[in-house]
Amino acid sequence: MTTARITLTINGTATTLDVPVRMTLADALREKARLTGTHVACEHGVCGACTVLVDGLAVRSCLMLAVQADGAAVTTVEGLARDGALSPLQAAFRDHHALQCGFCTPGILTTMHALLTAEPDADEARIRDVLSGNLCRCTGYLPIVEAVLAARDAYRAPDGGPEAAR
């Protein structure tokens, strides 16, 4: 087959998409689901801009075929905010000036959301290690690290943190 009908959950909503089998998940999210928050830059797994969560794990959506996400639960950057309000991580990025042009930001937010959900006590060294998979060419990494450190409290909350709502 060269096209496929896939059913997946995107940001909590069951979605059916008809996709060419060679279409990446990144392109399907942008062009078929019209969720253009997922950014596409290098398209070969180097920059991290297209990172989304697939079944809770941060992955590069340019290195995955859309058809491979059939049956999966996908969270994009659009899925982080709730009821029109920034998530604690997003708010920390605003407060710490952790984005300038913003192109790399969706991939960094999704990566760090996945990290803090799994490891709410991640220390600065761990955050920097994981952040190495995302390239930022203008903001500089210092305010990004500061924002992620500041957001950790929200993920340690007794109710399970922001992920409890996912």
Added chain:
Amino acid sequence: MKPPPFDYACPTSLAEAIDLIARHDGDAKPIAGGQSLMPMLAFRLAAPTLLVDLRRVPGLDGITVDDDGVMLGARVRWCDIEADARLAAACPLLAAAIPHVAHYQIRNRGTVGGSLAHADPAAELPAVALACAAEIVAQGPEGRRTIAADDFLVGPLTTALEPTELIVAVRFPPWPAGRHHGFAEFSRRKGDFAIVGVALFFDDADGAIAGATVVAFGIGDRPQRLAAAEEVLNGAAPSAELFARAAAAAADSVEPQTDIHADGDYRRALLATLLERTLAQSAGLASAS
């Protein structure tokens, strides 16, 4: 869309997957995590007529630890290895190498079978497999066979796999108690492929080094054992002076390639430095930086 056109199949058994690949005369490619194949497709360095997705094939994602060593199913991901607390004792060299594999997001999808089949000369797992004398279990239309890592790794992006064979598992021999090990690599940015890397271990025989195994990667067509260094080490007591001599012997014994990332002389010097430091750390001596 960047990838070239191809057909796609998602079989639910190993036999079905092998049959699909066999019927395409070597023009079909298996895909699991896709962390090596997807970039190849994006660059159109690979143009298979059929992709056979292994994600629904049962029995490929297990990690077994027993008296025979460690068995990793082909679809075991780097993050699965990182999460398995048994492996730090059962195969410490493997456990030490995995954090160096690419980036967090890639470790969430990349698989051991994919890395071995891709056989990048600068990749971590082929080097660890060579050092540990791991065996690759492959299955094709003719049945199952076991291939020693040294025979499996033929050259850059080239393995002993037949076009119709699939990797189903990789087996690491038991790890003796008290064995020392070390793993290090150097790259300009965290997560990049190594410009040079080393993976090594040795045993302690009454204060002398025995069974020294030293592998370098990123310096040639495939990871390679450094017999010159091993000869210096075996039978001698660990010391900073010994490790410096072993490192020098290793550097003299290789002809690293020159490419866009580094020239051969730089790689040779880097190998000596990395090897000396890693030997010192693995022996519990202060790093000879």
